[in-house]
Amino acid sequence: MSDYIVRGMAADNQVRFFACCSTETVEKARITHNTSPVVTNALGRLLTGGVLMGAMCKNDSDTLTIRVECQGPLHGMLVTADSKGNVKGYVSETDVMLPAKDVAKAIDLGVMSVIKDIGMKEPYVGQTHLVSSEIAEDLTYYFVTSEQIPSSVALGVLLDDNAAIRVAGGFIIQLMPFAKDEIITFLEERLKDFSFTSMLESGMSVENIIETIFEGYDVAITDTLPCSYMCDCSKERVEKAVISLGRKEIADMIDEGKPVEVVCDFCRTKYTFSPDELLKLLTTR
Numbered sequence: 001m002s003d004y005i006v007r008g009m010a011a012d013n014q015v016r017f018f019a020c021c022s023t024e025t026v027e028k029a030r031i032t033h034n035t036s037p038v039v040t041n042a043l044g045r046l047l048t049g050g051v052l053m054g055a056m057c058k059n060d061s062d063t064l065t066i067r068v069e070c071q072g073p074l075h076g077m078l079v080t081a082d083s084k085g086n087v088k089g090y091v092s093e094t095d096v097m098l099p100a101k102d103v104a105k106a107i108d109l110g111v112m113s114v115i116k117d118i119g120m121k122e123p124y125v126g127q128t129h130l131v132s133s134e135i136a137e138d139l140t141y142y143f144v145t146s147e148q149i150p151s152s153v154a155l156g157v158l159l160d161d162n163a164a165i166r167v168a169g170g171f172i173i174q175l176m177p178f179a180k181d182e183i184i185t186f187l188e189e190r191l192k193d194f195s196f197t198s199m200l201e202s203g204m205s206v207e208n209i210i211e212t213i214f215e216g217y218d219v220a221i222t223d224t225l226p227c228s229y230m231c232d233c234s235k236e237r238v239e240k241a242v243i244s245l246g247r248k249e250i251a252d253m254i255d256e257g258k259p260v261e262v263v264c265d266f267c268r269t270k271y272t273f274s275p276d277e278l279l280k281l282l283t284t285r
């Protein structure tokens, strides 16, 4: 089953939800970056949160980036998603050697920034400190403090014996301003020991899990959209990054007389620039 996101409303429109299965998305990230289990877990959670928050964007061209800068051995990670289910990301340290569940130890204290590029001159940036470094609670805290929206966020990655992804997924459930106490109390109780990923593992679909969460209430699924790990880099885009290094830097590379290799942070694709190509970059500007 391929990955997908489900969007909708529940309980008489008092609640909106975004939920996804991100197993293949996270597995692609793991293979691309060759991450150790705890890093796979951490990046997988952030990718899942990112793809869900991307799906919350209103316009087709909107993009959303979540950056974590931290004191733990993982150092930092970054995830970028669009509104169409595409997500990509990278970590600073790919081989942190801790048990897979020790995400909070790998991250430790730090800051989370949510950057929304919605076509304005300046992107919107919301910044919060990490409260648990488990990612889901940190995003919950972000929604409450930066966007003033009471939310429940669950993000999970389960690994198999070979450290590959067994299942990954999660949800963001948000209360609308007019939500009544009854549904608030119901959800608090309901989500206390709720494990989205163990339900995915048991073979339930994302839709079924959402219906299970809201048992006894109406659920209206607005739409579903496929999601995947996708990088949109190209030699032209990488050229821009090379140009931004500045004339002196490029001139130095040309002087060395050897081709220069540039690797995309997100998908590890290698782009090679010969001295002639570098010279062209200098002279066509």
Ligand SMILES: [Zn+2]
Binding pocket: 231, 232, 233, 234, 264, 265, 266, 267, 268, 269
């Ligand atoms: Zn790329």
